[in-house]
Amino acid sequence: MSDITIYHNPDCGTSRNTLDLIRNAGIELTVIEYLKTPPSREALADLIQRAGLTVRQALREKGTPFMELGLDNTALTDAQLLEAMQEHPILMNRPFVVTPLGVRLCRPSEMVLDILPQAQQGPFTKEDGEVVIDERGQRVR
Numbered sequence: 001m002s003d004i005t006i007y008h009n010p011d012c013g014t015s016r017n018t019l020d021l022i023r024n025a026g027i028e029l030t031v032i033e034y035l036k037t038p039p040s041r042e043a044l045a046d047l048i049q050r051a052g053l054t055v056r057q058a059l060r061e062k063g064t065p066f067m068e069l070g071l072d073n074t075a076l077t078d079a080q081l082l083e084a085m086q087e088h089p090i091l092m093n094r095p096f097v098v099t100p101l102g103v104r105l106c107r108p109s110e111m112v113l114d115i116l117p118q119a120q121q122g123p124f125t126k127e128d129g130e131v132v133i134d135e136r137g138q139r140v141r
Contacts, residue, residue, distance in 0.1 A: 017109035050103035
């Protein structure tokens, strides 16, 4: 079992880029397609807390029932927001990555580089054409 896990949505370009950056470091990992296998409420709350986010910061609005569910109501509690995320896993922003060096919501995808225990092994260009890692395996920015 790998000590690195990604909560992944294969339909999301940011999630695919993050997964590919992890693999570009030669790391085998556990991939959890959270829409098929959502984390428990406790695990989700733990991911959010360990990433240093609020529950509201971990909510995804675009392409979700966020507005229809009234989740823009700032009076809602964290417990209510977590309940909505459990009922509608698409509300969970992605991708969350867990490594021995920490937990991050990797938006943008290159945020994963801060928590990878191994260096990149070669160049990497995101799906949109942005070069992130040069031919020497070094971060471009």
